[in-house]
Structures are given as C-alpha cells and as structure tokens.
Amino acid sequence: MTITNDVVLPEESELTVQEINLSTPTLHAGAFHLGKYCEEVNNEFMLCRFEEKDPRKCINEGKAVTACTLEFFRKVKKTCLAEFNQYAHCIDKSSGDMGLQHCRKTQGVFDQCMLENLNLERPPFGYFTEVRVHATTRPKPSIEGKAVYSDVTPALPENAEKKPARFGSRFYWMTE
Amino acid sequence: MAEACQIVRKQDLPPPGGYKPIPFKRIPAKSYFSGFTWIAGYIGMTTVSAYLYYLNCKQVTKANIEMRSAKMAIYPMLLAERDREYMKQLRRNRDAEAELMRDVPGWEVGTYYGERVYKLVPPDALVEPIFHEFYAHSDPSDWVKRTELKLRS
Numbered sequence: 001m002t003i004t005n006d007v008v009l010p011e012e013s014e015l016t017v018q019e020i021n022l023s024t025p026t027l028h029a030g031a032f033h034l035g036k037y038c039e040e041v042n043n044e045f046m047l048c049r050f051e052e053k054d055p056r057k058c059i060n061e062g063k064a065v066t067a068c069t070l071e072f073f074r075k076v077k078k079t080c081l082a083e084f085n086q087y088a089h090c091i092d093k094s095s096g097d098m099g100l101q102h103c104r105k106t107q108g109v110f111d112q113c114m115l116e117n118l119n120l121e122r123p124p125f126g127y128f129t130e131v132r133v134h135a136t137t138r139p140k141p142s143i144e145g146k147a148v149y150s151d152v153t154p155a156l157p158e159n160a161e162k163k164p165a166r167f168g169s170r171f172y173w174m175t176e
Numbered sequence: 177m178a179e180a181c182q183i184v185r186k187q188d189l190p191p192p193g194g195y196k197p198i199p200f201k202r203i204p205a206k207s208y209f210s211g212f213t214w215i216a217g218y219i220g221m222t223t224v225s226a227y228l229y230y231l232n233c234k235q236v237t238k239a240n241i242e243m244r245s246a247k248m249a250i251y252p253m254l255l256a257e258r259d260r261e262y263m264k265q266l267r268r269n270r271d272a273e274a275e276l277m278r279d280v281p282g283w284e285v286g287t288y289y290g291e292r293v294y295k296l297v298p299p300d301a302l303v304e305p306i307f308h309e310f311y312a313h314s315d316p317s318d319w320v321k322r323t324e325l326k327l328r329s
Contacts, residue, residue: 001269001309004286006299009267015260020253027250035249042252054302055259062256069253100246101239125238128245 010059017063020070025092028100029084030076033114036123038068043134051141079117083110265310272313 003009020027027034035042045061052058076084087103087110094102114120169175209217270285277283284290294303311319321328 001273001286001305001312002293002303003266003270003305004284004292004299005270007286007302008300009263009270012264012267015264017260019257027253028246031246031249034253035245038252042249045252045256049255049259055263056302058259059263062259065252065256097243099239100242101235126241126245128248129241 008056010056014059017066018070020066020073022073023092025098026088028098029088029091029110030073032122032128033076033118033120034069034072035128037072037118037120038065041065041068043132044136044138047134047136048138075118076114080110080113083113086110266305269305269310269313276313 041061041064045058045065048058048061049055055062083106087106090103090106091098091100100107111122114122274285277285282289287293292299294301297303307322311322
C-alpha cells in the first residue's frame with residue numbers, strides 16, 4: 001500500500017463517535033429539514049473537505065456534522081415521531097428509488113408538525129442544489145504557485161524592435 | 177363402325193343471350209379520410225403528444241432535482257461518517273501489512289524495500305490507495321461484494 005509509516009493517521013479512538021444508525025428512507029424523509037437545521041456545520045465541513053482535499057484535516061468538522069445530525073434526529077424523535085415515521089414509511093413503500101413526489105400528503109403533515117414544534121420550515125424547492133456562499137474563520141490553504149525555473153529562456157526586452165513578418169502569414173486568409 | 181360413332185355432338189357455344197359483360201370498372205376501397213385530413217391528423221396528434229411529453233419531462237426534471245436536493249442535504253453527514261471509517265481502515269491495512277511482512281528483511285511498510293511509490297509528494301501526504309490495494313488484506317468475499325455492488329443494487 002502507499003501509506004507509509006510517515007503518514008500520520010489518527011488513532012481509532014479519535015475517530016470513534018456515535019454514528020447515525022438510520023436507514024436510507026429515514027434519512028431521505030428527514031433530509032430537507034436536516035440540511036436546513038445543520039446548514040452551518042455542513043457547509044463548514046464540506047468547504048474544509050473540498051479545500052483541503054484531505055480527510056485527516058477535517059475530523060473535527062465531521063464530528064460536528066455527525067453530532068448536529070444526531071441532535072436533529074433526537075429532536076424529531078421527541079416531537080414528531082409518529083408523523084416522521086409515517087412519512088418515512090410512505091417514502092420507503094411508494095417507489096423503488098425512494099422518490100419524494102409520491103408522498104405529498106404525509107409530507108404536509110410532517111412539515112406542519114416540524115413548523116409547529118421545532119419552528120423549522122421546509123426549505124424551498126431546489127434550495128440544496130443552489131450555490132452556497134459560506135463565511136468561515138478557518139484559514140484558506142495556501143495554493144502552490146507556478147514553478148520558477150533557473151534556466152528559463154529570457155524574454156524579449158520591452159522596447160525590442162518587432163519587424164513585420166518577411167513572408168507574410170501562413171494563415172493569410174484568416175489573419176489578413 | 178361408322179354407325180357406332182353417330183352420337184350427337186354438342187358444340188361449345190356462348191350461353192343463350194350471350195356472355196355477361198366483363199366487370200372492368202374499378203371499385204376503390206371506402207376511404208374514411210382524405211389525404212389532407214390524414215396529414216392534419218398526424219400533425220395534430222404529434223403536437224398534442226409533444227406537449228404531453230413536455231409536461232412529463234418537466235415533472236421528471238422536478239422529481240430529479242428534488243431527489244438530488246435530498247441527497248445533497250444528507251451528503252455531508254454520510255461523507256463525515258465515511259471519512260472516519262476510511263481512515264480507520266487505512267490504519268488497519270497498514271497494520272496488516274506490517275504484520276504480514278514482519279519476517280521479510282528490509283521491508284518497509286508502504287514502500288518497496290524502502291523505495292517510495294510517490295517521490296514528489298511530501299512524505300506526510302495522504303495518497304489514497306487504489307481499490308485493489310485498499311482491499312488487498314480483506315476477505316475475497318468482501319472484495320467481490322464491493323466490485324459487484326452495482327450488479328447487486
């Protein structure tokens with residue numbers, strides 16, 4: 001393998017946190033509210049992940065994401081469990097790809113409950129496909145500049161004489 | 177002999193009153209629509225079905241966008257979980273390699289007898305191993321499960 005002993009990998013204990021033990025339809029059912037509830041931490045994590053391009057540097061952000069998700073689902077469990085289960089069940093059983101368009105009625109009931117109890121509105125259509133701008137305090141990783149070589153061919157001086165081409169252009173029909 | 181052949185011969189002649197007239201008049205099949213009606217019908221039906229297709233297309237696009245939104249909303253959480261498990265597995269792989277090559281003199285983990293695979297990256301850089309390397313120390317059945325994931329799901 002390419003992972004040598006010099007590569008610092010975090011210990012197993014550093015990486016072990018409580019994971020979200022939920023099925024896909026359940027996650028799908030809660031996806032929109034979850035994305036809205038944890039928007040800040042999610043954006044922070046994704047920005048870190050895509051800027052650093054290294055999972056080792058975003059462990060704490062990732063833990064924050066998981067903690068936020070757990071908190072969200074605990075709140076849902078406390079307040080809107082019946083409505084949520086009904087909605088998730090509908091998503092699970094209505095289509096093969098867990099499409100959301102078949103479950104508008106149960107979705108309405110769930111949304112109403114979330115709005116009343118957690119004051120969490122369902123984000124508008126296409127909200128998560130839009131480009132998001134995120135302000136962060138984490139310093140931006142430095143971008144490697146262009147390589148500078150010592151044996152570069154020197155450029156022409158600024159005031160060099162530039163005569164017209166002796167035999168004209170090869171692409172005379174395009175350039176003239 | 178001449179008497180024996182004296183039978184009445186009947187000559188083949190037209191029926192009395194003559195032959196019926198030959199029906200040479202063309203009788204075309206009954207046509208319900210004229211050519212222009214057919215063309216108009218074709219254009220009309222195509223227009224209507226194109227409109228229905230457009231409506232359906234819009235519906236499908238909307239469903240796709242909603243699906244993608246839902247997936248993007250849960251993606252950070254899935255990625256965080258995946259990253260943690262991935263790093264755990266990398267450590268396990270490295271330990272397994274060290275254990276496996278323990279008796280080979282001069283072997284260094286992650287290198288070919290001390291020669292690094294990627295020489296231009298800093299030594300601490302995490303170069304993600306390719307699939308077969310990642311599964312090198314695993315059970316072959318797990319490897320098969322992962323390679324045939326698309327066929328199974």
